[in-house]
Amino acid sequence: MTDRYLVISGDGHAGPPLPGFAPYFDPEHRDAFDRYWRSRPSAPLAEAAARGDRDALAGFLHGFMRATGATPEAAAAFSERALEATLGLFDGTVRDRFLDAEGIAGEVLYGDGFVENQPPFSDIMESDGPIFAGKPWPFELQLAGARAYNRWLAEFCNENPARRAGVIQLPAAHDVDALMAETKRAREDGLWGGLLIPPLEPGLPGYHDPVYDPLWSLAADLDLPISVHGGNARSPDGATVYGSEEPLSSFFHFTESAFFDRRPLWFFIWGGVFDRVPGLELVFAEALSHWVPQELMRLDEMFDMWNSKQLRERIEQRPSDYWRERCAITATFVSRGEVEMRRDIGVDNLLWGSDFPHPEGTWPETPTCLRHAFHGVPEEETARILGTNALDFYGFDREAMSALASRIGPSPSDVSAPPASLPTDYVGMGLR
Numbered sequence: 001m002t003d004r005y006l007v008i009s010g011d012g013h014a015g016p017p018l019p020g021f022a023p024y025f026d027p028e029h030r031d032a033f034d035r036y037w038r039s040r041p042s043a044p045l046a047e048a049a050a051r052g053d054r055d056a057l058a059g060f061l062h063g064f065m066r067a068t069g070a071t072p073e074a075a076a077a078f079s080e081r082a083l084e085a086t087l088g089l090f091d092g093t094v095r096d097r098f099l100d101a102e103g104i105a106g107e108v109l110y111g112d113g114f115v116e117n118q119p120p121f122s123d124i125m126e127s128d129g130p131i132f133a134g135k136p137w138p139f140e141l142q143l144a145g146a147r148a149y150n151r152w153l154a155e156f157c158n159e160n161p162a163r164r165a166g167v168i169q170l171p172a173a174h175d176v177d178a179l180m181a182e183t184k185r186a187r188e189d190g191l192w193g194g195l196l197i198p199p200l201e202p203g204l205p206g207y208h209d210p211v212y213d214p215l216w217s218l219a220a221d222l223d224l225p226i227s228v229h230g231g232n233a234r235s236p237d238g239a240t241v242y243g244s245e246e247p248l249s250s251f252f253h254f255t256e257s258a259f260f261d262r263r264p265l266w267f268f269i270w271g272g273v274f275d276r277v278p279g280l281e282l283v284f285a286e287a288l289s290h291w292v293p294q295e296l297m298r299l300d301e302m303f304d305m306w307n308s309k310q311l312r313e314r315i316e317q318r319p320s321d322y323w324r325e326r327c328a329i330t331a332t333f334v335s336r337g338e339v340e341m342r343r344d345i346g347v348d349n350l351l352w353g354s355d356f357p358h359p360e361g362t363w364p365e366t367p368t369c370l371r372h373a374f375h376g377v378p379e380e381e382t383a384r385i386l387g388t389n390a391l392d393f394y395g396f397d398r399e400a401m402s403a404l405a406s407r408i409g410p411s412p413s414d415v416s417a418p419p420a421s422l423p424t425d426y427v428g429m430g431l432r
Helices: 018-024 029-040 041-048 053-069 072-089 094-104 138-157 176-189 210-221 248-258 263-270 291-306 309-314 317-328 336-340 366-372 379-394 399-408
Strands: 008-013 106-110 164-166 226-229 282-285 325-330 351-355
Touching: 008 325, 008 379, 018 029, 018 138, 018 351, 029 041, 029 138, 029 325, 041 053, 041 248, 072 094, 106 138, 106 226, 106 379, 138 164, 138 176, 164 351, 176 210, 263 282, 263 291, 263 317, 291 317, 325 379, 336 366, 351 379, 366 379, 379 399
Parallel strands: 008 106, 008 351, 106 164, 226 282, 282 325, 325 351
Antiparallel strands: none
């Protein structure tokens, strides 16, 4: 396409501080939303940040770094350095400027939560209690919050539609017809980056149940992959067993969510979803990728077991075949080790992600991270993982992406050699 690599990030985040969603709610839910965000401990800070108060936004960054173990000095330095990039969560002009500097042409955008900007009513009810031990909000409010977020995201993406592929937010599937209506509306609004898989809440069937088939079929008809984002899934007994001590409760969640985030894979395979819904695709984002070869080996071995005859009669292919034909994984802040495993994962199934603008992502050292991960890798394989796989999987505009990549993309020589030195103040995970 060009003498420079096309780089598409399959995992970015966007959203304004909570009060910024107010205009996007239907009138009947605005009072409930106002009570929701004003009841949160960080409400004054969020209100100031939504007005454009840079000190308030820096306060979120400083608080995040301190809560995750940084020294006061390191937290202050990071909040100052990262402030401008964090504005890119909801300022498109700022965002595009940083993406240009990083050489990133296109993005797939998910909801956030970094600076109290999560899709409304998508978090737990007890905002001042245990982080992962609360109860879900009522379905009506979850749907209203998802709709408000989707409206905001569509407006944000439509500022630069060739570059931004927004993922549709959905609540738990207590009413599949309502989810289908919101999917159609959001797709018509301009969101084409996928459909975030509805969370499983107590009382709901697994994703293999035919009750979901109309939603999966609609997604396939609209060329929307079903998207799974790391950390979204929750253990069904987490509220009981994790306890309220932090950071222990959070670490239990993030450790176990790595398993629960992967459940759609075997639900879609063993449950026959891929067979019942031709054209349906499944993508995992910010879920690492080193687990894929081992998981495919395990599933294939189960398929081949002597006592799996009835299962083999129910599905049409081996699990690894479904993976190669219907799945992709965005290895956000991909490690050198994962790149070396690329052929076992599937070179055509592996996408790259920056996680912009989160501190664990590759910003502001994306060029260094690319050299670290991809040096010595054949150019054709590097090109596929960095961008052309995502170009085809998501359906980005090839001409627009090529033109942008020819201006900002890294050249093969920029990536071919390992970095001569490593940064001392980088806090992300892109140099593993």
